[in-house]
Each structure stands twice: as structure tokens, then as C-alpha cells.
Amino acid sequence: MSEIILKPKEQPQVPLEAENISPDAFAGKNIDEIKNIEIWHGNKQVTLSDFFDVEGEPSDDASDIKIIIDGDVSNTKRIGHGMTAGEIIIKGDTSMYVGSEMNGGKITVEGNAGPWAGRDMKGGELTIMGDAGDYVGSSYRGDWRGMSGGVLTVYGNAGNEIAEYMLGGKLIVKGDVRIMPGVHMNGGTLIIEGNVIARTGGEMKGGTIIVKGVIDEFLPGFEFLGVEKGIEVDGETFEGNFFKFKGDNATKGAGGIIYAATKGNAHIAP
Amino acid sequence: MQKIIKNGMVYDPLNNIDGEKMDICIEDGKIVESVANDAEVIDASGKIVMAGGVDPHTHIAGAKVNVGRMYRPEDSKRDVMARGGGMRAGSGFSVPSTFMTGYRYAQMGYTTAMEAAMPPLLARHTHEEFHDMPIIDHAAYPLFGNNWFVMKYLKEGDLDKTAAYAAWLLRATKGYAIKIVNPAGTEAWAWGGNVHGINDPVPYFDVTGADIIKGLAEVNEMLGLPHAIHLHCNDLGHPGNYETTIASFDVPKNIVPKPKYGDRDKILYATHVQFHCYGGTNWRDFVSAAPKVADYINKSDHLVVDIGQVTLDETTTMTADGPMEYDLHSLNGLKWANCDVEMETGSGVVPFIYAAKAPVPASQWGVGMELFLEIKDPTKICLTTDSPNAGPFTRYPRVMAWLMSNKYRMNLIENELHKWAQTKTTVATLDREYSLYEIAQVTRATSAKVLGLSDTKGHLGVGADADIAVYDINPETQDLSAEYMAVEKAFSNAAYVLKDGEIVVLDGTMVKPDLYGRTYWINTQFKPEVEQEVLVDVEKWFKQYYSVNFENYPVQEDYIPRSVPLLGDSVPEEISGKEPAAEGASK
Numbered sequence: 001m002s003e004i005i006l007k008p009k010e011q012p013q014v015p016l017e018a019e020n021i022s023p024d025a026f027a028g029k030n031i032d033e034i035k036n037i038e039i040w041h042g043n044k045q046v047t048l049s050d051f052f053d054v055e056g057e058p059s060d061d062a063s064d065i066k067i068i069i070d071g072d073v074s075n076t077k078r079i080g081h082g083m084t085a086g087e088i089i090i091k092g093d094t095s096m097y098v099g100s101e102m103n104g105g106k107i108t109v110e111g112n113a114g115p116w117a118g119r120d121m122k123g124g125e126l127t128i129m130g131d132a133g134d135y136v137g138s139s140y141r142g143d144w145r146g147m148s149g150g151v152l153t154v155y156g157n158a159g160n161e162i163a164e165y166m167l168g169g170k171l172i173v174k175g176d177v178r179i180m181p182g183v184h185m186n187g188g189t190l191i192i193e194g195n196v197i198a199r200t201g202g203e204m205k206g207g208t209i210i211v212k213g214v215i216d217e218f219l220p221g222f223e224f225l226g227v228e229k230g231i232e233v234d235g236e237t238f239e240g241n242f243f244k245f246k247g248d249n250a251t252k253g254a255g256g257i258i259y260a261a262t263k264g265n266a267h268i269a270p
Numbered sequence: 271m272q273k274i275i276k277n278g279m280v281y282d283p284l285n286n287i288d289g290e291k292m293d294i295c296i297e298d299g300k301i302v303e304s305v306a307n308d309a310e311v312i313d314a315s316g317k318i319v320m321a322g323g324v325d326p327h328t329h330i331a332g333a334k335v336n337v338g339r340m341y342r343p344e345d346s347k348r349d350v351m352a353r354g355g356g357m358r359a360g361s362g363f364s365v366p367s368t369f370m371t372g373y374r375y376a377q378m379g380y381t382t383a384m385e386a387a388m389p390p391l392l393a394r395h396t397h398e399e400f401h402d403m404p405i406i407d408h409a410a411y412p413l414f415g416n417n418w419f420v421m422k423y424l425k426e427g428d429l430d431k432t433a434a435y436a437a438w439l440l441r442a443t444k445g446y447a448i449k450i451v452n453p454a455g456t457e458a459w460a461w462g463g464n465v466h467g468i469n470d471p472v473p474y475f476d477v478t479g480a481d482i483i484k485g486l487a488e489v490n491e492m493l494g495l496p497h498a499i500h501l502h503c504n505d506l507g508h509p510g511n512y513e514t515t516i517a518s519f520d521v522p523k524n525i526v527p528k529p530k531y532g533d534r535d536k537i538l539y540a541t542h543v544q545f546h547c548y549g550g551t552n553w554r555d556f557v558s559a560a561p562k563v564a565d566y567i568n569k570s571d572h573l574v575v576d577i578g579q580v581t582l583d584e585t586t587t588m589t590a591d592g593p594m595e596y597d598l599h600s601l602n603g604l605k606w607a608n609c610d611v612e613m614e615t616g617s618g619v620v621p622f623i624y625a626a627k628a629p630v631p632a633s634q635w636g637v638g639m640e641l642f643l644e645i646k647d648p649t650k651i652c653l654t655t656d657s658p659n660a661g662p663f664t665r666y667p668r669v670m671a672w673l674m675s676n677k678y679r680m681n682l683i684e685n686e687l688h689k690w691a692q693t694k695t696t697v698a699t700l701d702r703e704y705s706l707y708e709i710a711q712v713t714r715a716t717s718a719k720v721l722g723l724s725d726t727k728g729h730l731g732v733g734a735d736a737d738i739a740v741y742d743i744n745p746e747t748q749d750l751s752a753e754y755m756a757v758e759k760a761f762s763n764a765a766y767v768l769k770d771g772e773i774v775v776l777d778g779t780m781v782k783p784d785l786y787g788r789t790y791w792i793n794t795q796f797k798p799e800v801e802q803e804v805l806v807d808v809e810k811w812f813k814q815y816y817s818v819n820f821e822n823y824p825v826q827e828d829y830i831p832r833s834v835p836l837l838g839d840s841v842p843e844e845i846s847g848k849e850p851a852a853e854g855a856s857k
Contacts, residue, residue, distance in 0.1 A: 141344065142341065142345075143343075
């Protein structure tokens with residue numbers, strides 16, 4: 001596998017917009033050409049080498065390319081936007097839109113990620129080892145078609161309105177989330193291993209949300225279907241007892257399912 | 271500055287010129303008989319030449335268009351242009367930003383486009399958006415069909431007062447034509463309902479759609495307006511609505527056209543008729559009634575229609591037909607914006623996806639094409655998509671290519687469209703193909719004439735504005751029916767576009783993006799003594815119900831950079847008290 005190492009020089013105060021940091025854009029270019037790939041610094045076009053030291057071995061085939069960002073890119077947006085193949089490893093924090101519209105390949109963020117990670121993701125694997133911001137796996141502003149495929153995993157906590165308008169794929173948050181996870185969700189699976197503040201699945205019509213932790217406040221639009229022991233969703237088994245709800249009846253055609261662990265959630269059972 | 275366009279094949283239906291090789295001479299923004307030998311030469315050999323396109327019905331400026339822009343960021347993302355070449359940055363596929371709207375029209379060779387629905391209260395905003403719309407000449411049609419004053423005076427049977435009010439409102443809003451949308455229905459929607467035909471009375475005012483259409487048609491001729499009444503019929507988009515459509519067409523038929531400006535010979539302009547040609551009682555037993563409506567139009571001489579052709583895109587619907595937009599939102603479940611404009615009108619906005627594989631959109635595409643192909647006389651048709659309702663105006667070139675190529679249509683019908691296009695409509699059995707002459711008719715000549723602007727627009731005769739489009743299409747060497755993709759491309763990116771004699775587009779690229787068009791509006795007054803009586807009512811109701819003061823309502827003429835008032839030049843500009851801005855004054 002070809003490895004290309006990008007060493008960030010210094011993160012500027014005005015963010016970098018770097019949708020060109022992706023194996024698709026690097027494929028078929030030699031190191032000098034990669035250094036000259038254009039990215040945006042605010043409203044100015046700059047080259048990759050203005051902000052990164054670039055070295056490594058290029059390749060013609062995107063699926064053969066592994067990009068290692070060796071350092072902090074906490075003010076660089078859109079890394080891996082729309083990528084279809086190959087791999088990106090970010091050994092630090094990154095900003096908004098990492099892996100947005102991603103189609104394939106693999107991105108690992110070893111630090112934290114900003115909002116809209118995996119926005120409109122269609123395929124591939126996005127893993128965030130630290131925390132993520134708001135709107136993880138959501139739709140573009142205004143759109144009603146969000147994440148539709150792939151696997152997005154956050155090992156830390158995530159913010160508000162994650163999995164907004166989610167249609168497919170799998171989104172796992174190992175930590176806690178804030179309000180409105182799965183808002184307007186229409187399909188796919190959202191697994192929250194930690195706690196939720198409020199409004200899980202607001203106006204959801206389809207898909208499944210599994211909450212292993214505690215939901216502080218639950219919406220009234222959900223119909224209680226009973227308690228299930230050891231559930232199976234998408235071929236994955238979840239041990240323990242779960243309250244099962246269907247909703248959100250505040251919206252037309254409600255057919256979403258929420259499983260909430262019975263442990264700690266007695267206050268939301270009818 | 272003189273110019274001459276040499277050796278092009280000219281298509282100019284208003285002057286009966288059908289593909290004749292001739293030169294077009296230009297001086298001072300007008301078409302002239304001849305020019306001197308040192309005139310700038312534009313070589314149009316192997317190309318066709320038409321007048322600049324005239325779009326009589328589009329939604330490009332004003333409140334609901336702006337709502338469409340604001341609440342659809344996901345649409346903005348689908349067409350983004352960076353600043354450059356003197357052009358502003360812009361975005362938007364179905365609802366482009368103002369500057370981009372001007373550029374996109376110009377690139378297709380269109381030089382005039384009319385905003386077909388202006389809430390009078392929001393006229394100022396509409397004109398403000400015109401300020402930022404380069405190239406195209408324009409006008410806006412204020413909405414009259416659900417206006418309290420109109421309904422009150424019609425209920426009282428007082429046509430004089432209706433006419434005086436209409437004249438005042440056109441003047442106050444700097445509007446151009448009488449627009450009627452779902453007459454009585456939008457007012458009924460403010461009461462939580464709708465009307466379903468032209469004989470349902472509106473709550474409180476107790477007048478029907480038929481009363482409103484007939485009354486306003488009479489008022490239109492009393493004022494002698496250049497354009498016919500511009501009617502969006504009741505019951506838009508509902509199966510079984512064709513009977514209402516034909517009944518509505520019939521209402522004003524015996525009124526005689528008496529324009530005081532222009533040479534319009536029609537009494538009625540019916541818009542986006544595609545949405546009004548449905549048979550059956552629901553979407554299961556739905557069947558196209560386009561042949562029946564086309565038959566009525568073929569036998570009638572009092573009306574012009576535009577089609578509202580579905581282009582099979584994801585777009586944004588927006589109309590002053592509030593209840594219809596609510597129905598649409600209930601049908602597709604997508605986001606919905608609704609607005610009530612104080613005593614005057616209302617509107618709604620909903621995104622819509624006309625998916626080729628979906629049964630209803632496929633049929634709607636077929637219904638539009640049936641109308642184009644079944645209405646025999648193209649002097650009765652204008653090409654529109656009711657932009658952006660049935661599709662964005664940037665798809666006009668595709669509609670032209672569909673009309674010119676049976677092969678293009680059959681390809682679509684057989685390979686891409688849901689089979690309902692074949693079973694619910696007759697489109698697959700129609701093999702008529704439009705000629706370039708007929709394309710020029712439905713995109714320029716018919717619209718200019720029914721708008722009352724054929725003196726200077728829609729043709730290439732001496733005295734016309736030098737608004738000219740040259741397209742890289744050669745009917746002598748190309749089989750246009752077979753090379754439909756090339757035709758579509760050529761109509762999308764004109765080789766040359768001239769506006770007032772200036773080259774604004776070259777090979778599909780804007781080269782002079784900082785030219786601004788004229789605003790046409792009606793400056794007339796009907797019986798000043800009746801207007802005085804009407805204004806007593808108006809001022810009283812303003813105090814009682816409006817959220818703005820009467821004095822702040824009218825749009826002053828000096829608000830309009832290139833003002834072209836039509837009719838009564840002696841009407842006092844009592845509001846602004848200022849001299850009219852000089853014609854040709856630049857922005």
C-alpha cells in the first residue's frame with residue numbers, strides 16, 4: 001500500500017477547506033503534483049504544500065493510497081469529502097465535515113472531530129476515536145435525505161441532532177449525546193451506548209434507535225409496544241432488557257422504532 | 271454604434287420570415303433598414319437568428335421566490351457559480367439568485383422575462399430584486415384574483431370602481447397585468463378551505479371564481495391593458511379538473527379585446543395549462559384530458575395558453591395558490607412554507623421531485639407534450655415550464671429539443687419514463703415535430719404579441735429593440751430531429767446574444783454582464799372621480815387592516831432604474847411627485 005504523509009505546518013486562524021485531501025484526488029499524481037493540489041484558505045486558493053509537508057509514495061490507484069495526517073488539523077474542514085476508496089488516518093483533531101458525502105474507503109480520526117462529520121455519508125467507514133460535534137451523520141442544511149449508508153463510529157461523545165434525516169447505514173456513539181438524536185430519521189440504525197438528554201427520535205418515521213444509557217426526557221409521541229429481552233437489529237444482538245416504542249406519532253406515517261434499556265429508564269415506561 | 275449580423279438564417283414569425291438568409295442591421299439599440307459599410311460585422315453564416323426570447327410567465331423575483339431561495343439551501347448547492355468575468359457569484363438550480371437569473375436567461379438568448387405573480391403589498395421587494403437582475407427586460411403582474419377590494423366591488427356589481435381600483439393598484443405597484451390565481455380559492459384558504467370550481471362562492475364576499483374572471487376580463491378591456499388577463503385556473507393539479515378549466519376558458523369568451531397599447535387580439539391568457547388537463551376522479555383512475563382541452567383551444571380564437579411543461583427535475587413549486595401547495599405538501603410530505611398577504615393574496619412553497627420513473631410525473635410530462643403537439647396553431651401557445659414549478663427555466667432548451675425530435679421523446683418514453691406516460695396519455699402516438707419557425711413562434715412571437723409588446727419585442731423587423739439571439743444550429747447541414755442533443759446544447763449556449771444592440775453573450779459566455787433591462791408598467795387612471803371614491807375605501811381599510819401605512823405602500827417611479835410606463839402619459843404621479851426617470855438611465 002502506498003503511504004503519503006502530510007505533516008501540518010501550522011493551523012491558520014482562517015480555516016482551510018480541503019476536500020482535495022482524499023485518495024481520489026491524490027491518485028495518479030506524483031509527490032510534486034500532490035504538493036500543488038489546490039485547497040482553499042478562506043476565499044483564497046492555496047496549495048497543499050503551503051500548509052503541509054508532503055512526503056511518501058504515490059500510487060495510480062485510489063484504493064491503494066493511505067494518507068496519514070501526522071498532527072493537528074483542528075482548523076481544516078472537509079477532509080475526505082466524497083472519497084470513494086483508500087484510507088485516511090488523522091493523528092489529531094480535525095474540523096467540520098470530515099468524511100462528508102463519503103462513498104467508500106476508510107477514515108480514522110484519532111482525536112476529536114467538528115460538527116457534520118459524515119454528513120450525507122453513503123458508504124465506507126468513518127471512525128472518530130475522540131468526541132464529535134453536532135449533526136454527525138446528518139443531512140445537508142435544508143435537505144430531507146441524510147446519511148444513507150456506511151458505518152460511522154464515535155468512541156467519545158457527540159452533540160445535538162445527530163443522524164438527522166438518516167436513511168440508511170449504521171451510526172454508533174459509544175459515549176453520550178445531547179438533544180434530538182435521530183430527528184426526522186427515516187431508516188438505518190442509530191446505536192447510542194451512553195445517555196441522551198432529550199427528544200430522541202423526534203418526528204422519526206422509520207429506522208431503529210437503540211439507547212443503552214439513560215434518556216432524561218422522552219417524547220410523548222411514541223407508542224409503548226412492550227419489553228423485549230435480548231434484541232436483534234441488523235444481524236447484531238443486544239443483550240439485556242429493552243422498552244420498545246414506535247413513533248413518532250407527531251408526524252404522518254410514523255414507523256420508527258426506539259429500544260431503550262430498561263435499566264435507568266423506568267421513568268419513561270408508561 | 272452600428273452593427274450588422276450577416277448571412278444568418280432568420281426565423282421571425284411576426285414578419286413571416288421562415289429561414290431566409292438575410293442580414294440584420296442595428297443602430298442605437300434598434301433594428302434599422304441599413305447601416306454604413308464600416309458597421310461592426312457579426313458573422314452568422316451557418317447559424318440561425320431569432321429575436322431575443324420572451325418569457326411571459328416565470329417566477330424570478332419577489333417574496334415567494336425569495337422564500338424558495340432561503341428555505342432550500344440544498345437547492346443552492348446544486349448549481350454554484352464563482353465570481354468572475356465581471357459576473358457576481360451566485361447559486362441555485364431551481365431558484366437561482368437574482369444576478370444568476372439574469373445571466374442564465376441571457377445565455378439561452380432570452381432577453382425579456384415576466385414575473386407572473388406579485389403580491390401588491392410586496393411590490394417594493396419585487397422591484398428591488400429586479401434591480402439586481404442583469405440583462406433582461408421585465409415586468410411583474412400584481413395579483414387581483416383574491417383581493418378584498420376587487421371582490422367587494424364585484425359583489426356590489428360596480429365595474430367602474432373595480433376598474434378604478436385596478437388602475438390605481440397597477441400604478442401604485444408599478445405592475446403590468448391583471449393576474450388571477452385560483453380565483454376565490456386563496457381567500458377561501460384564509461378561512462381554512464378552498465373552492466373546487468368556478469361556481470363555488472368565496473366566504474363572506476360571496477362572489478364566485480366565474481364572477482371574478484368575468485369582472486376582471488371586462489375591467490382589462492375597460493382599461494385597454496396591453497396584456498390579456500393572466501389566469502391560473504381553479505383546481506390546479508387535481509384529477510378531473512379539465513371541466514373546470516374549459517368552463518373557465520369559456521367565461522370571458524364574448525368580451526371584445528380593446529387594447530389601448532399593442533395589438534393583442536386575445537382576451538384571455540391561461541397559464542400552465544398542463545396542470546389543468548386531468549380527467550378521472552383520483553390518481554388511480556386518472557387519465558389525460560389534454561386532447562379535450564386542446565380540442566377546445568383549436569376551436570377557439572379568444573385565448574393563448576402556456577404549457578407549464580414538466581421537465582423531470584427536482585425543483586421548487588411556488589404559487590399564490592396557497593391551498594394547492596398545502597395539498598402538495600400533504601401528498602409528498604416535504605417541507606412547506608405558507609403565507610397570507612393581508613387582504614390581497616397568499617402563497618405557498620413546496621419542493622417537488624418529478625421523477626421519470628414515478629407514474630404521476632411521467633404522465634404530467636406526457637400531458638404537457640400532448641398539448642404542445644395537439645394544439646394545431648402555435649400562435650396560441652407559449653413555451654414555459656411555469657419556472658420553477660414544473661421545472662427551472664434553464665430547461666427550456668431541452669423542451670425545445672423534445673418538441674423538435676420525436677426520436678428524443680420516444681427514447682425517453684420507452685427507456686426512462688414510467689409506463690403511465692403511455693397508458694394514461696396519448697403522447698407516444700404523436701409524431702409531430704416542431705420546425706425552427708414554430709419554436710420561434712412559441713418562444714418569442716406569440717408571447718410578445720399577447721403581452722402587447724410586439725411593437726418592439728419578439729421580432730426582427732425595423733424599429734424593434736435589437737434583442738437578438740444567434741444559435742449555432744445549421745438546418746441546411748444538420749438533421750435536427752436526429753441531432754437533438756446538439757440542438758439542446760446550442761439553445762442552452764447561444765453563439766451571440768445582443769441586448770439593445772450590445773453583445774452580451776458570446777459562445778454561451780456572458781461578456782457584458784452589467785447591462786440592466788427595462789421595467790414595463792401600466793401608468794393609467796380610470797375615471798379620476800371614481801378613483802377618489804375608491805381611495806376613501808382603500809385608506810379606510812389600510813387604517814383598519816394593513817400593517818403598513820397607505821403612504822408607504824406605493825412604489826415610487828424613481829425606484830425603477832429604467833422605467834417604461836405604458837398608457838396614459840398624462841396621469842399625475844401623485845405619490846412620488848418626482849419627474850419620471852429618463853429611459854435608458856443606467857443603474
